[in-house]
Amino acid sequence: MNQPSDNAGAAASGLPRLVLAVAASERDAFFPPPADELGRLAQVRTVEPQDVQTLAEFSDVMGDADIVVTAWGFPRLDAERLAAAPRLRLVMHAAASVKYLVSDALWEREIVLSQAGSAMGPAVAELSLTATLSLLRRTHRMDHALRAGIDWDTAREIPRAREMSGSRIGVIGASRTGRAYITACQALGAQVTVYDPYLPADDPLHGVAQDLSTLVATSDVVAVHAPETSETHHLIGAAEISAMPDGALVVNTARSALLDMNALFEAASAGRIDVALDVFDTEPLPVDDRWRLLPNVLLTGHRGGATADSRRRAGLIVVDEIQRHLDGRPLQHAVGRNDLSTRG
Incomplete structure (x- = not known):
């Protein structure tokens, strides 16, 4: 179910709109409560990745989003989906591989992409x-x-x-x-x-x-x-x-x-x-x-990067990259079109 964050005054204060599309099973590992690190930066709407798979679902959630935080299971950002997210300016991937996520349309829109794979x-x-x-x-x-x-x-x-x-x-x-x-x-x-x-x-x-x-x-x-x-x-x-x-x-x-x-x-x-x-x-x-x-x-069952420590490191990278984006500073983990030929 889609859930807006409890930062009630966020919209009125001019904070950007952020969609947090990380599965509930992983969300607290990245952003453990009671800290509301993302809520201090943006008006947060939390969704399950499986709830934005169709274009209609995607459009309903992403239509007014400035930032999206993804992990696993988020749909590919092709031209059709990006057209349904006209305000989107930053895709912050909390995991590593971004190849499945991006398309040429992302670069054509000059949307910034970053990822927390180093965590x-x-x-x-x-x-x-x-x-x-x-x-x-x-x-x-x-x-x-x-x-x-x-x-x-x-x-x-x-x-x-x-x-x-x-x-x-x-x-x-x-x-x-x-x-x-x-x-x-x-x-x-x-x-x-x-x-x-x-x-x-x-x-x-x-x-x-x-x-x-x-x-x-x-x-x-x-x-x-x-x-x-x-x-x-x-x-x-x-x-x-x-x-x-x-x-x-x-x-x-x-x-x-x-x-x-x-x-x-x-x-x-x-x-x-x-x-x-x-x-x-x-x-x-x-x-x-x-x-x-x-x-x-x-x-072992593809759990090499799935430690409590690495998830928390990734969450901190996500928060820091979003803060840098909002401040107009260079991102430390940005991914460009040419990077995809040598990254997974």
């Missing part, structure tokens, strides 16, 4: 680190075996565990998340290399940069932290997976489309590599999905 970087990197440590120590295999009722001695008959210190970690993508992951791995003594074709020559990581074929063939762990773009689709294909050494570990907390998931499954089901996945081609993951059956695979 999720530390959380995703931490889950990736957790998965890496679990795979190295074979925690997932032991857990599967003991829960399946396998006897103690047989459950302990797993490949010898490895420590992070001295392990060769190959990172695909020097993104914000990738860099946070690299810092954590290096702090634990890992030997890190990185593949990122957009890495500037003066970047501190340039000294550990490698080409993709070398990285996958020489890494104990391959961790994926690149965005999903046309260039990165199946970046790690059958040839790259085949080139990985026996016993290699793959960690993907980015997007499933970056890997050929069929080729990855073949290698994992053959027992040649171990895998940790937080993202899948089909989500929610079906209860009978093939990945659920492999004891050498660690699965």
Whole structure:
């Protein structure tokens, strides 16, 4: 149900109109009560994303909106919908990927777009680190075996565990998340290399940069932290997976489309590599999905960035960006048309 905020004098005081289209299940995580941070900046109307899917619903809610705060499930802002929101000047995305949300009409209208994806970087990197440590120590295999009722001695008959210190970690993508992951791995003594074709020559990581074929063939762990773009689709294909050494570990907390998931499954089901996945081609993951059956695979349900801390960081970014917009100051997390080719 649509609910106006309780900031009664907002309209009379000339505050802009803001639509908060974040699902109730996530709203308080971004903007915990009793704080009314958005209400001090604008007249807020709260809606559920599923309640603005049709053009009529969208027009009813967005017709007088100056700002919209989105997260997941908000409809694509195409020309038809933007025509129904003539006053819209700022789209503030509280999550990360904005590709599904924008269209050429957004840029033609010169509507400002910003997103709070940087808030999720530390959380995703931490889950990736957790998965890496679990795979190295074979925690997932032991857990599967003991829960399946396998006897103690047989459950302990797993490949010898490895420590992070001295392990060769190959990172695909020097993104914000990738860099946070690299810092954590290096702090634990890992030997890190990185593949990122957009890495500037003066970047501190340039000294550990490698080409993709070398990285996958020489890494104990391959961790994926690149965005999903046309260039990165199946970046790690059958040839790259085949080139990985026996016993290699793959960690993907980015997007499933970056890997050929069929080729990855073949290698994992053959027992040649171990895998940790937080993202899948089909989500929610079906209860009978093939990945659920492999004891050498660690699965989490696309929750890498969903910590209490990251949600609160994102909420603070949203508030700060809106304040900057209203003050006429440059936004710190603005996204331009050209950014979409290198961002997810």
